[in-house]
Amino acid sequence: MTALVRQRLIVLVPTLLLATLLVFSLLxxxxxxxxxxxxxxxxxAEQLAELREQLGLNDPILVQYWQWLIGVVQGDLxxxxxxxxxVVEAIARTLPVTFQLMVAGLILSLLIGVPLGVAAARRANxxxxxxxxxxxxxxxxxxxxxxxxxxVSVFSLxxxxxxxTGFVGVATDPLVAxxxxxxxxxxxxxxxxxxxxxxxxxxxxxxxNADFVxxxxxxxxxxRQIVWQHALKNAALPLATVTGLLVNSxxxxxxxxxTVFGIPGLGSLxxxxxxxxxxxxxxxxxxxxxxxxxxxxxxxxxxxxxxxxRTR
Numbered sequence: 001m002t003a004l005v006r007q008r009l010i011v012l013v014p015t016l017l018l019a020t021l022l023v024f025s026l027l028x029x030x031x032x033x034x035x036x037x038x039x040x041x042x043x044x045a046e047q048l049a050e051l052r053e054q055l056g057l058n059d060p061i062l063v064q065y066w067q068w069l070i071g072v073v074q075g076d077l078x079x080x081x082x083x084x085x086x087v088v089e090a091i092a093r094t095l096p097v098t099f100q101l102m103v104a105g106l107i108l109s110l111l112i113g114v115p116l117g118v119a120a121a122r123r124a125n126x127x128x129x130x131x132x133x134x135x136x137x138x139x140x141x142x143x144x145x146x147x148x149x150x151x152v153s154v155f156s157l158x159x160x161x162x163x164x165t166g167f168v169g170v171a172t173d174p175l176v177a178x179x180x181x182x183x184x185x186x187x188x189x190x191x192x193x194x195x196x197x198x199x200x201x202x203x204x205x206x207x208x209n210a211d212f213v214x215x216x217x218x219x220x221x222x223x224r225q226i227v228w229q230h231a232l233k234n235a236a237l238p239l240a241t242v243t244g245l246l247v248n249s250x251x252x253x254x255x256x257x258x259t260v261f262g263i264p265g266l267g268s269l270x271x272x273x274x275x276x277x278x279x280x281x282x283x284x285x286x287x288x289x290x291x292x293x294x295x296x297x298x299x300x301x302x303x304x305x306x307x308x309x310r311t312r
Contacts, residue, residue, distance in 0.1 A: 110193075166180055
């Protein structure tokens with residue numbers, strides 16, 4: 001296990017270096033001038049030239065990238081072009097909000113998806129299986145932002161059961177925090193629950209047809225005991241893979257969900273920065289998301305060795 005972690009950490013270095021190059025390079029292709037975005041189109045040529053010099057926009061691209069990379073290595077992602085706030089502080093302020101939303105969506109995905117997947121596998125090719133498969137297919141196809149708008153319209157504006165927008169941290173008030181998290185978590189986790197149900201169903205059907213299951217049945221074990229104590233362990237690897245994919249997809253989906261529900265998280269931060277062409281903030285947020293994806297993949301890879309000794 002230690003050798004695996006060491007090997008993966010070594011691979012992380014060139015991966016993250018390539019990620020920084022891509023993040024910086026792609027933003028250079030975004031149309032628009034940050035100086036004009038800050039000062040406005042009525043600014044004089046002298047004012048624009050002075051601001052470009054202050055921001056280092058007149059330097060060659062490689063020089064700008066090198067200076068930014070040195071700052072990244074030192075933990076300095078620059079400052080917002082509009083607020084002057086350090087990008088690291090902005091990310092530290094918004095990342096916990098996004099993290100709570102992602103955890104809530106992931107918990108919801110597993111709590112709904114795992115029982116549905118087990119139920120469909122136990123009753124394969126039955127009416128129950130067809131219904132669960134059909135519902136999960138629709139769940140995967142429905143856009144999360146559309147579902148979020150429907151949830152706000154029905155449960156917030158019409159019924160008034162939950163707040164439509166805003167956020168309260170779990171540490172501040174757990175009960176109020178749950179009220180604010182339910183609708184965005186449902187919008188974020190519904191597609192994940194459908195994906196978990198579909199993948200787990202397929203994996204469990206294969207496990208239930210294995211020889212060891214027939215042996216357990218010959219010993220007189222109940223079907224429920226076989227499924228939850230034995231077959232589910234063999235289906236744990238696909239479940240771990242799906243969980244890792246959900247975490248990575250949630251990082252992108254939070255951009256839309258946070259905008260719909262007015263949640264001041266990482267997604268809202270990058271949306272506002274994009275509209276303002278605040279390049280340091282965009283670069284910092286995107287790089288943070290890349291690091292989180294890489295770390296998630298590493299943890300999933302390590303979990304394979306813990307779940308199934310044969311993969312070692």
